[in-house]
Amino acid sequence: MIKSVVFDVGETLLDDTREFQAWADWLRVPRHTLSALVGIVVAQGRDNAEAFDYLRPGIDLGVERQRREEAGRGEQIGDGDLYPDVRPALAELRARGLWVGVAGNQTARAADLIRALDLPVDAVATSGEWGVAKPDPGFFGRVGEFAPGDRGEILYVGDHRDYDVRAAQASGLQAALIKRGPWGHLWAGDVAAAQPGGLVLDTLTQLPDLVRPR
Incomplete structure (x- = not known):
């Protein structure tokens, strides 16, 4: 579960x-x-x-x-940078009783910018704050401490076959690939072939029914 x-x-x-x-x-x-x-x-x-x-x-x-x-040309993250399925999917996951977090290879400044978006999540962290980045197993060790549940009860969702899916699985987490961005499209077939019946998503709004059907 x-x-x-x-x-x-x-x-x-x-x-x-x-x-x-x-x-x-x-x-x-x-x-x-x-x-x-x-x-x-x-x-x-x-x-x-x-x-x-x-x-x-x-x-x-x-x-x-x-x-x-x-120079006043630093990193910016706003609502317009979010994919349109993000808020509905995250909100629905929480509505179904799941703990929802964000953790990626970003700077500490990016963490603050993401928190300012006020997404429907329980916590946000980045590699810049943790001092360890994917695909290092230490990053996923921190994910295991960050999110409630045993490692096998934590699902990590990303677009990168090696940095997200394979690295998370190697650390004992479950993993899903979102098929968007260049890498998600490039490696979707590899992920599907490597884990028959595994999670390869076309949109994040598919996820609530896959992990906790009504």
Whole structure:
């Protein structure tokens, strides 16, 4: 039985388009160039941060984030960045008695911005606050402490086959893939084949009936 559902952030709850466009503008490269490079490195099983090295070898993203903030061009997250199914799905999960959390590979500032959205969730955390990021098992150890229930009673939902689904399962959690964003579409078939009957979602509004039918 599932007691808790914990969601990844980028391309699960949030459309990342605006943030990637902001990075491309900051680096003074065409927006499609950065998007294509991110897609290439991720399809190769590498971290999307490596795409930035092609544009600026040796770039320190932490330093660049700070420079963006100081220039008044820092990270922004608003209601318009949420996918339209997010609020209804989260609210319905809570209405059915599930604990709902958010935990992804984002900065501590992003955590504050997400909390300011006042989503229908019980708690929000990010890798920037925890000091450990996916796919490190330590991240999912923190998820296991963060969410009520034994690890097998916690479902982690994300768009990334390796960082979300496989890493969560390796840590004893249950996992579901949301088929959106480039990686969710790219790997949906892999996830479905690896776990017949496993959860591959077209929309988050499917989830309440799958984990706790009325």
